[in-house]
Amino acid sequence: MSNKNFLELENIHKSFPLGGGKEYVAVVDVNVKIAKNEIISIIGHSGCGKSTLLNMIAGLDAQTKGNIILNNxxxxxxxxxxxxxxxxxxxxxxxxxxxxxxxxxxxxxxxxSSSELRARVEKFVSMVNLDHAKDKYPGEISGGMKQRVGIARALSIKPDVLLMDEPFGALDSLTRANLQEHLMRIQQSVENTVIIITHDIDEAVLLSDKVIMMTNGPEATIGEILEVKLDRPRNRVELQSDPEYIRCREAILSFLYEKFAKDDE
Ligand SMILES: Nc1ncnc2c1ncn2[C@@H]1O[C@H](COP(=O)(O)OP(=O)(O)OP(=O)(O)O)[C@@H](O)[C@H]1O
Incomplete structure (x- = not known):
């Protein structure tokens, strides 16, 4: 296996039974190869099958047709x-x-061993800067801190692939920016493949190596895959005037609001 084909989705179809012998065809013909250590965003209008795809990669739901192959x-x-x-x-x-x-x-x-366990837990608590809050309970910390615990917990089991379903969607924009910085910094040290669902165009460009843009459902599929050719580490303020950043933003805007506009949102 080459590192370029670390995760492969081959001819993925997913339909949901609706009763009365009917079905809803959510996604069709999804084909993509994702490289090891890439950060991929999936963006598309509501109902285009983003969570459906992520759940199938997670193994929480099965595709109707096709194969998902991870590391062979x-x-x-x-x-x-x-x-x-x-x-x-x-x-x-x-x-x-x-x-x-x-x-x-x-x-x-x-x-x-118990000392190895303690060292590992402490390493990931520190990675998301929560040393000061490690003995607090979820009810005693903010939404952004809870999400950092969720990320630390996910990474602590050393996954090859981190799957994130709108992880920052419920947070205010400053907390969201702070978590995006955490994620970029952590990913550079942990080096795993990240797939992140987002509705936020700036978030997609800032974080990703590639942005998968989905057409609208039913029978949604991958419309375009945009490569983001920006060096890392990325600085959100400097990016605002970077021609590559502006090109990527415009490409996604045009895809979502011209080529595949949806009026019921
Ligand atoms: N269990 C189910 N039974 C029937 N239809 C379903 C089921 N799960 C999802 N769907 C349909 O499949 C389509 C894709 O849903 P999905 O949740 O993947 O979309 P999404 O792109 O993640 O949407 P959003 O951005 O709103 O979260 C939707 O039309 C949804 O109604």
Whole structure:
């Protein structure tokens, strides 16, 4: 396997049964090859099948037709090599920040000694700058902090692929910017493949190596794949006047609001 074909989606179709013998054909003919360590965004209007695709890669739902191959193995269900972060963090409220991460590490790496376990949990607590809050409970921290715990927990199990379904969608714009910075910094040190669903054009360009743009459903598919040729680390302020940044933004705007405009949003 070359690193370029680390994750392959081949002829993916997904339909949902609607009762009465009818079905809703959500996505068709999705073909894409994703390289190791790439950051990919999926963008498209509401209902175009973004979460459906992500859930199939996560192994939480099965495609109707086609294959999803990760590192030469077909995906047939969930596995620890893929971690998911959802919009609404799914932390256990009765466990502290530290314990939420510890539980995930214990489950996936039962062979660790207690000192190795502690070192690993502390490393990921620090990675998202939450040392000061490690003994707090989810009810005692802000939404942005909860989402940072969710990211730390996902990364602590050393997934090959981090799947994020609108991870910053519920946050205010300053907190969102702060988390985007965290994600970019962490990804440079952790080096895994990241697939992130977003509705935010600036977020897609800032974070991604490639942006997958979906056509509208039913029978949605990949319309275009945009390559973002911006060096890293990226600085959001400097990017505003960068011709490549402006080109990418315009390409996505034109795709979403001219080629595949949708009036019911
Ligand atoms: N279990 C289901 N049964 C029937 N239809 C479904 C089911 N799950 C999803 N769909 C339909 O499939 C389409 C794609 O849904 P999906 O949630 O993947 O879209 P999305 O692009 O993630 O949307 P949004 O941006 O609003 O979150 C939608 O029309 C949705 O109604």
């Amino acid at each position: 193995k077909e995906i047939k269900g969930p596995g620890p090599e893929r971690a998911v972060v959802f919009q609404n963090h799914s932390l256990l409220p009765w466990l502290s920040v530290y314990e939420n991460i510890e539980m995930a590490v214990k489950k996936v790496m039962p062979e660790l």
